[in-house]
Amino acid sequence: MPSYEDLLEEARRHLEEFGVQELPGRLVLRGDSLWLTTAPEVPEDVRVHSVGVRLFRIQNHGLKPTSFGLMLLGARIKKRRVELTRAEVQELLSGRTLRRPGLPQGYVALCLEGEALGCGEVRGESLRGQIPLGRRQELLIALAQEGKVLPKPSQYNDGKGAGMKTQEDVLKGAILFEERGRIFYEHAAQEAKSPGVREVFALLAQEEGRHRDYLAKMLAGLLRTGKMENFSRPASDMVSAVLTEDVKKGIEAAGFEAAAIYAGMALEERAVAYYRENAKKAPPNLAELFEFLAQWEQTHWDLLFALDEELRQRIWHERGFWPLD
Amino acid sequence: MERYRAIIPEWEKFWETLVQPLPTVIRTNTLRIDPGTLRRRLEAKGFELRPLPWDPTCFEVTGEIPIGNTLEHWLGYYYVQEATQLLPVRALAPQPGERILDLCAAPGGKTTQIAQHIRDEGLLVANDASVKRIQALLANLYRLGVRCAVVTECPGENFPGEARFDRVLVDAPCSAEGVARRFPHLRRGAPLATIRRLAALQHKLLGRALKLVRPGGTVVYSTCTFAPEENEGVVKHVLDEGLAELVPWEPPVPHARGLSFFGEEEYGPELRKTVRLYPHHFNSEGGFLALLRRPA
Numbered sequence: 001m002p003s004y005e006d007l008l009e010e011a012r013r014h015l016e017e018f019g020v021q022e023l024p025g026r027l028v029l030r031g032d033s034l035w036l037t038t039a040p041e042v043p044e045d046v047r048v049h050s051v052g053v054r055l056f057r058i059q060n061h062g063l064k065p066t067s068f069g070l071m072l073l074g075a076r077i078k079k080r081r082v083e084l085t086r087a088e089v090q091e092l093l094s095g096r097t098l099r100r101p102g103l104p105q106g107y108v109a110l111c112l113e114g115e116a117l118g119c120g121e122v123r124g125e126s127l128r129g130q131i132p133l134g135r136r137q138e139l140l141i142a143l144a145q146e147g148k149v150l151p152k153p154s155q156y157n158d159g160k161g162a163g164m165k166t167q168e169d170v171l172k173g174a175i176l177f178e179e180r181g182r183i184f185y186e187h188a189a190q191e192a193k194s195p196g197v198r199e200v201f202a203l204l205a206q207e208e209g210r211h212r213d214y215l216a217k218m219l220a221g222l223l224r225t226g227k228m229e230n231f232s233r234p235a236s237d238m239v240s241a242v243l244t245e246d247v248k249k250g251i252e253a254a255g256f257e258a259a260a261i262y263a264g265m266a267l268e269e270r271a272v273a274y275y276r277e278n279a280k281k282a283p284p285n286l287a288e289l290f291e292f293l294a295q296w297e298q299t300h301w302d303l304l305f306a307l308d309e310e311l312r313q314r315i316w317h318e319r320g321f322w323p324l325d
Numbered sequence: 326m327e328r329y330r331a332i333i334p335e336w337e338k339f340w341e342t343l344v345q346p347l348p349t350v351i352r353t354n355t356l357r358i359d360p361g362t363l364r365r366r367l368e369a370k371g372f373e374l375r376p377l378p379w380d381p382t383c384f385e386v387t388g389e390i391p392i393g394n395t396l397e398h399w400l401g402y403y404y405v406q407e408a409t410q411l412l413p414v415r416a417l418a419p420q421p422g423e424r425i426l427d428l429c430a431a432p433g434g435k436t437t438q439i440a441q442h443i444r445d446e447g448l449l450v451a452n453d454a455s456v457k458r459i460q461a462l463l464a465n466l467y468r469l470g471v472r473c474a475v476v477t478e479c480p481g482e483n484f485p486g487e488a489r490f491d492r493v494l495v496d497a498p499c500s501a502e503g504v505a506r507r508f509p510h511l512r513r514g515a516p517l518a519t520i521r522r523l524a525a526l527q528h529k530l531l532g533r534a535l536k537l538v539r540p541g542g543t544v545v546y547s548t549c550t551f552a553p554e555e556n557e558g559v560v561k562h563v564l565d566e567g568l569a570e571l572v573p574w575e576p577p578v579p580h581a582r583g584l585s586f587f588g589e590e591e592y593g594p595e596l597r598k599t600v601r602l603y604p605h606h607f608n609s610e611g612g613f614l615a616l617l618r619r620p621a
Binding site: 024025036037038039040041042043045046047048049050051052053054068071072074112113115117135138139141142143145146 | 357370390396400447449452459467471475477484486
């Protein structure tokens, strides 16, 4: 273990790299961490869990900045800030890497709309999030929920300022929706501990992938011929058939599955609204396709809602009842 | 709850309020953002915010999505805290640079509020007896970016030392009858055996707090229950032991004074200096608080 002085020196170097000129507190070494605190003393006659906010963890290869620490430093961070879009943040939160050439190697501050969210790491041209899993899930849910009240993609995502108007644009938007859904459920399937729940998420990922492929085929036809092919309904599975008692029992109420179900519901709700909204404006064959997709996504939502309802009581019991705040 | 019919004023109105939905209140984390900026940001996301008339850093909020699911909440710009729960720290009146103990701190609503009052300057020991609950406390302290807090794990009644703090908050574990609007099963009222068991623990906690505070220092004792045994009964006990004197405190909201008796139990007129908070008085939850001073 390096000496306290060596660790302080390394911390200073890191902070310089982040462009932090003044630290709002002092650094205290305790356990495997350097803590940022304004407390003038630390009681020694009682078990201590934390002193202020953990700023660095001491790891084998050196110090690693914490996400809470970077969030606290916020606007003091002048360098190594990586500004991301909401869609990019959601990708990183889902555990995927982004290709971002030209960034400085090592730890960076991930930022959204000017706010420091936490720690990321750049290796080569890849950017990976380092925000802890629980916090990632909470932010994923928050962004999905905010998506319901912020401007819809059809109003801001086309880069033309006038909304998606052409059949091509509408199809591209729909493909993007399905791909996002597929990525989300694929990740949820990887993280879920219960085999039954894993299967549910895997099935949803497959369905979203099939929707994407079908829409991509229609887009290719449109680009090739300039005309929209007649819509024929793709085959669908009966999703509700998978909601067995075993699946219900297998969900860890306070764990990742619960958060993923909640986030999935928000995602599906938005997809249904998107398809319904565009069905109103589209030519008849496309309108029928969108109405069908809306119904299909609605079955996903119904499934997730049923799972969520199942969880409510259990979350209550597992978290323990202590209603003081 | 029926046993409180004689002591809760406007009983019918009280009972009607218990079945009404509870307003959602948020407290701006002034360590990170000013209330005006927070208001503008949340309004841009479709929320409606109305400042509390007695605390402009706090807002009653309505909106389409849960207020706990926003980027601003995730960033620690506010804490969702019921209005009644804002009062104990206001009574404690902590000052920057002081040594303060929050004896039963988890999940951290009042701890983070204390940190704001002292502008993150001083020593704030946030203690709790339960490792599980400390995890929630840590998450909230980190999220809100509180730097002055030292989190400790110790049964409150055994917290070591003597006269080491300027102020101590004892927001005691209680039978929680005051939060019956959120949790309907509590409308039945708590069993007497539970109330008595909790009162014994609360007496130990308050007694220890009064040893831990310096002579002349302040202790606030608060609960979220209506049970006199856990409120006036506990305070009377430490007064009788000569550990404390009561200080009158006027909350900025409609309230009732503490009871001088309950059934055959005499608490005495001194206990009128304590405060009872009822849901129908300002559309909130319910609770009790007492401001105490350790004799110099």
